[in-house]
Amino acid sequence: MNTYVVKRDILEQNVRQLKKQAKGVPIWAVVKGDGYGLGVLSLAETLSEEGINRFCITDIREAEILRENGFDDAQLLMLRAVSDRRELNRLLDLRVIVTVGSRETAQLLDRIAAERADVAQVHLKIDTGMGRFGFLPEQTEEIIGLYKTCKNLAFCGIFTHFNCAINDEKLTREEFAVFQGVVNRIRAAGLETGTVHCCNSAAFLKYPEMHLDGVRLGSAILGRMPFRTKLHPVGYAEIPIDEVRVLPKGHTTGYCALWRAKQNTKVAILPVGWYHGFRVSCQLDMSRRLDCLRTAFSAIKQFLRPSRSTVEIGGRACPVIGAVGMLHCAVDVSGVDCKIGDLATVQINPLHVKGIPVVFR
Numbered sequence: 001m002n003t004y005v006v007k008r009d010i011l012e013q014n015v016r017q018l019k020k021q022a023k024g025v026p027i028w029a030v031v032k033g034d035g036y037g038l039g040v041l042s043l044a045e046t047l048s049e050e051g052i053n054r055f056c057i058t059d060i061r062e063a064e065i066l067r068e069n070g071f072d073d074a075q076l077l078m079l080r081a082v083s084d085r086r087e088l089n090r091l092l093d094l095r096v097i098v099t100v101g102s103r104e105t106a107q108l109l110d111r112i113a114a115e116r117a118d119v120a121q122v123h124l125k126i127d128t129g130m131g132r133f134g135f136l137p138e139q140t141e142e143i144i145g146l147y148k149t150c151k152n153l154a155f156c157g158i159f160t161h162f163n164c165a166i167n168d169e170k171l172t173r174e175e176f177a178v179f180q181g182v183v184n185r186i187r188a189a190g191l192e193t194g195t196v197h198c199c200n201s202a203a204f205l206k207y208p209e210m211h212l213d214g215v216r217l218g219s220a221i222l223g224r225m226p227f228r229t230k231l232h233p234v235g236y237a238e239i240p241i242d243e244v245r246v247l248p249k250g251h252t253t254g255y256c257a258l259w260r261a262k263q264n265t266k267v268a269i270l271p272v273g274w275y276h277g278f279r280v281s282c283q284l285d286m287s288r289r290l291d292c293l294r295t296a297f298s299a300i301k302q303f304l305r306p307s308r309s310t311v312e313i314g315g316r317a318c319p320v321i322g323a324v325g326m327l328h329c330a331v332d333v334s335g336v337d338c339k340i341g342d343l344a345t346v347q348i349n350p351l352h353v354k355g356i357p358v359v360f361r
């Protein structure tokens with residue numbers, strides 16, 4: 001059976017490496033998107049064995065799963081703006097820290113908490129450029145007002161989310177300065193900000209001076225960063241070989257006959273294709289001309305020097321031949337000792353994995 005394997009030991013290694021780099025600054029593990037495709041509960045369980053007890057979520061269901069499965073004391077932070085009364089009530093039931101990014105949400109949550117004779121823990125979200133949720137820096141006076149009027153809110157944190165930490169240092173530094181300006185103005189009014197945080201994985205790895213009181217890490221824990229790091233990808237698919245056969249010289253494989261045998265060739269057929277997420281990559285949103293150029297450039301590079309993907313069988317890297325189909329692909333296993341049922345190791349990004357059960361080992 002096809003399986004997506006997550007290696008606990010690699011996950012743990014990554015966490016230890018990240019902790020070393022965090023130098024005591026608390027890590028908030030981001031487990032949104034059902035744990036980046038790995039399953040929120042399994043991911044959180046492994047992380048908690050490494051001492052992590054702060055988690056960021058974006059779906060109420062994720063909080064329910066964690067609370068129902070023994071994560072009683074973990075701190076849970078809802079990263080998304082929630083402004084629906086029922087959802088806010090549910091978050092309070094689940095003792096989730098709510099992100100507040102507007103006066104309306106602050107006031108509604110304050111009323112709801114008052115009705116319940118409760119105090120809602122909140123982190124303020126500052127919009128330094130992402131432009132989706134959060135108070136604008138110009139609204140700092142408004143925030144200070146809310147501290148005074150919202151008696152049932154406990155302002156225990158404040159954060160921003162950089163929009164370009166991966167490749168724009170200048171912009172990230174500007175946003176960092178703006179964020180610190182807001183924090184300083186709130187403090188200058190004699191108010192406490194609680195936990196101040198701004199780093200996602202890229203900012204964490206690139207700018208140690210921005211770690212502040214906490215960092216929010218997702219991709220780095222999974223070992224999937226678009227630049228060189230000391231981290232390792234935690235997962236891969238294990239696919240049992242369906243068929244081993246010899247295609248005679250001149251025979252083709254796959255749609256459109258993109259591959260033709262130069263000699264008699266031993267070929268393994270694997271029941272994995274783009275439906276499962278194999279060789280699927282996320283298309284960048286091409287709203288910038290630069291991104292169009294980049295994509296065109298890498299297509300031309302691929303045209304001039306096609307790089308073939310490989311899968312691992314019997315410890316050997318075997319080239320994928322012909323076009324990858326929806327559910328199958330063919331692999332050149334010349335000289336490799338293999339038979340039906342032997343396992344091939346296939347690299348697939350867990351975010352794209354579909355129809356393959358995930359197991360932690």
Ligand SMILES: *Cc1c(COP(=O)(O)O)cnc(C)c1O
Nearest residue numbers: 030079161200201216217218219
């Ligand atoms: C997803 C997310 C993160 C984590 O991002 P990574 O780049 O995967 O580390 C951090 N903060 C916020 C607000 C997020 O939405």
